[in-house]
Amino acid sequence: MPRPTRNVVPRLDAIHVPWPLVWGDLFPNHAPDAPRILEIGFGYGQFLRWLSKSQPESSILGIEIDSISLRKAEGACDRGELPNVRVMFARAETAFAHVFEPETLDEIHVNFPDPWFKTSHAQRRLIQRNTLDLMVSRLKPGGLFTLATDIRDYADMSAELLADTSGLTNTFAPEPWGWERTVGVMTKYEARGYQQGRPGHYFVYRRNDQPALDLPVIRELAMPHMKITQPLSPADLAAKFVPFKTQAEGGLYITYMAAFSKPDALLIEVFVVEPSIHQQVGLLVMLNPETGEFVVSLGSIGTPRPTDGVHFAVRKLTEWVVGLSPDAKIVGDYTRRHFIEIAASESENQPL
Ligand SMILES: C[S@@+](CC[C@H](N)C(=O)[O-])C[C@H]1O[C@@H](n2cnc3c(N)ncnc32)[C@H](O)[C@@H]1O
Numbered sequence: 122m123p124r125p126t127r128n129v130v131p132r133l134d135a136i137h138v139p140w141p142l143v144w145g146d147l148f149p150n151h152a153p154d155a156p157r158i159l160e161i162g163f164g165y166g167q168f169l170r171w172l173s174k175s176q177p178e179s180s181i182l183g184i185e186i187d188s189i190s191l192r193k194a195e196g197a198c199d200r201g202e203l204p205n206v207r208v209m210f211a212r213a214e215t216a217f218a219h220v221f222e223p224e225t226l227d228e229i230h231v232n233f234p235d236p237w238f239k240t241s242h243a244q245r246r247l248i249q250r251n252t253l254d255l256m257v258s259r260l261k262p263g264g265l266f267t268l269a270t271d272i273r274d275y276a277d278m279s280a281e282l283l284a285d286t287s288g289l290t291n292t293f294a295p296e297p298w299g300w301e302r303t304v305g306v307m308t309k310y311e312a313r314g315y316q317q318g319r320p321g322h323y324f325v326y327r328r329n330d331q332p333a334l335d336l337p338v339i340r341e342l343a344m345p346h347m348k349i350t351q352p353l354s355p356a357d358l359a360a361k362f363v364p365f366k367t368q369a370e371g372g373l374y375i376t377y378m379a380a381f382s383k384p385d386a387l388l389i390e391v392f393v394v395e396p397s398i399h400q401q402v403g404l405l406v407m408l409n410p411e412t413g414e415f416v417v418s419l420g421s422i423g424t425p426r427p428t429d430g431v432h433f434a435v436r437k438l439t440e441w442v443v444g445l446s447p448d449a450k451i452v453g454d455y456t457r458r459h460f461i462e463i464a465a466s467e468s469e470n471q472p473l
Contacts, residue, residue: 130198134145135184135211136400141338147207148180150467155180156227159211161234161247162186164219165168166194171306174202179227194358213247217255218397219426220340228265233310246421248279251396257288260328260335267304268324271314276322288333289326295305298322337396346418348453349437351446355382358406362389367437372396375434377441382440385410388420389438397428402431404438412451417442431455457460 133147156179163169163183172181183206185191195210210222213420221334234247243249248268254265270276280297283289293299295351299416302311302323306472311321353361359382388404392399403420417439419431436456443449 127400133209135209135215135220140219140340142220151180158228159226160230164190167204168305168309173206177205181206183208184216186212205457217259217469221259222338224261226259226264227261231268232308233269233441236275253282253286254334255336256316258333264328266326269321271319271321287331290329294326300322309461341426342435344419344427344465345414345435345456347451348414348416349413349439349449349451351442351449354448355387369433373430391434392436393430395428398428404435406442
């Protein structure tokens with residue numbers, strides 16, 4: 122018996138959608154001025170369902186990094202249960218920096234963000250200065266921001282940061298938060314918090330008319346590459362490769378993990394961690410038989426996006442190759458010049 126077919130909505134992820142996002146691609150049947158609503162970390166999706174039902178004319182996007190939550194929500198979308206919802210694999214930090222343009226969101230909702238209790242993990246918390254500044258920039262005038270947490274420390278920390286956020290007005294002022302949910306429905310984590318004696322702290326803010334910081338979408342750059350002349354074969358280079366890491370100012374960390382060679386090319390597996398995006402990419406050192414030069418470039422495995430960090434990774438890999446032989450030299454540089462200016466802040470390459 123053939124299986125019944127059903128509409129499978131294309132999967133979305135922040136690395137592969139256009140930067141900035143074209144909302145009409147996601148919601149082709151919606152009016153261009155339909156309200157745009159974002160939920161960050163929707164988990165098992167109770168709030169997403171509520172949004173879908175209570176605002177049938179809105180374009181609702183849920184973002185998540187957990188595959189099980191995403192699969193569940195994608196299944197519901199495929200079955201037509203959430204007709205005005207799309208979900209996307211995205212870190213909120215990536216989505217705000219690369220995907221959403223300034224003044225394009227009507228509502229942003231965050232329910233029970235991961236608390237990251239340890240001080241050493243504090244930089245992983247969703248609510249922090251940079252992310253809040255981006256949220257303010259992405260909200261339309263009058264837009265709604267809600268946050269709920271059952272962790273008192275997280276509430277205190279958020280209240281302090283929000284009080285310092287001139288672009289948002291607290292609807293519960295002078296109280297920092299409310300003790301009852303006034304927007305939406307109870308979520309899985311919220312219910313668990315109440316069962317375990319941790320009530321919710323509910324923040325409801327409105328975007329006011331104070332100017333936002335100028336934070337345009339970070340678009341992708343041109344593909345980076347560098348040309349070098351050097352005497353070693355790809356196999357020689359692979360034999361000399363030892364995993365190493367490097368970093369630069371502004372929270373850029375690059376780890377060169379492993380090398381694979383074939384007669385005319387070397388492939389290096391690299392993690393590129395930038396504040397806004399984490400990518401695992403393949404960098405290539407390839408012989409051009411016509412010129413005898415080698416080209417160091419970004420491979421296409423996984424369809425990576427050429428960001429600042431990827432340009433930096435190509436440059437540092439080139440420097441590693443050139444450093445292996447006194448006869449090697451750079452003959453062409455098509456990476457972002459910006460990195461030459463910050464070279465003084467770079468650390469030396471370090472073995473892993
Ligand atoms: C504690 S759970 C809360 C889930 C749901 N909102 C609820 O209230 O039941 C936090 C959720 O946020 C997601 N998450 C964590 N960090 C994220 C990030 N940087 N961007 C998007 N989602 C994130 C997690 O995968 C998880 O599903």
